[in-house]
Amino acid sequence: MGRSPCCDKVGLKKGPWTPEEDQKLLAYIEENGHGSWRALPAKAGLQRCGKSCRLRWTNYLRPDIKRGKFSLQEEQTIIQLHALLGNRWSAIATHLPKRTDNEIKNYWNTHLKKRLAKMGIDPVTHKPKNDALLSSTDGQSKNAANLSHMAQWESARLEAEARLVRESKLRNSHNSIHHHLNPPPGFNLPPPTSSASASASASTSAHLVTPKAWNTSYGLVAAADQLESPTSTLTFSENVQIGVNSMPMIEFVGTSSSETGIIKEEGEQEWKFKEGIENSLSFSTSSLHDMTISMGGWTSPDQSLRPTSNNNNDGHGNNNVGNVIEEVGFTNLLLNDSIDRSLSDSGKDSDENSGSGGDGSDYYEDNKNYWNSILNLVNSSPSDSPMF
């Protein structure tokens, strides 16, 4: 299992790509598709290793890439997904179809990580920084474990989606390339995002999924073109319907500045909640969608998607997480956990489960809002998925 020697060969050019090289690569792929990356450079007349060509293509030349500033929606999507998935940039990128994993990674490292740190949130754990010092009560650790397991399921689902999308793109790459590749005159790279190119990623996976916005009823992903999810097509035999009425009212924390209540103050770079908007944007989850939980029985044809850990597995292929959720609701898992921790952080003696008696500190609010926003993603992103 040796390392690929492709870049060790002498005589291969490294460093920044020239417009001429870009042109060659584009022209070749447009004509032939990329095929074998290893063989591509020679065929395309490039003094580059295949890996370098692949990277240049996927991170820069590919026509279905949206470039430029990240929107607030995108920013928060990244944060939320990072909370679930960690540094799994490619998985995160599947939910931001026009962004590359490299771009997301860079943006995280240069912007978002620092911003979260400023907010007092550990960008690695997505917990308040001083939270690490607190020991968990039984209930809290249980909730944390459940949350972690939920994240694992979501992670597995994302992996499946990513795989499906990749396969789909592979199948379609040659056909679609002629439609999407259209370098502008004068070869100003990268090509501007056009309506045609913007549809690229959706079109490549169109036969797999219904490109439906996660949930537009409350504006979280009103910009469906930005956040369209390559929704899973996995099916499950035994669905457990969570009664939406059993779900608690949650406060919606949206994702764009003026519409959804989070404003980024210049200078301080902090997000604060805009109270007036908060009131106007309270939703019951019952207005969102029916959440279909399918933890009861795993019947995915792809058994590799099963999360590996299995403290919650009863040994018969059934996962108890579903039961837990049925009892308390994922929303409660998140909110209670967050609120409990927030109260603890505020130095309050906390009756476990009390969840009240806070003094409404900013810290409390920030925390709750932060987790609310993550919750919204978790609740909304798989709206087409039977996973949640």
Add this chain to the structure above:
DNA sequence: AACGGGGTCAACCGCCTAGCG
């Protein structure tokens, strides 16, 4: 104008893994 420090991001590096013979 010159310089330095910090930010940004394209590109590289090295490891991992699926797939194939």
Add this chain to the structure above:
DNA sequence: CCGCTAGGCGGTTGACCCCGT
């Protein structure tokens, strides 16, 4: 089962840019 390869991924680097002094 084993060895090899190609492709994918996440971490890191370094060139370039911007801004403050």
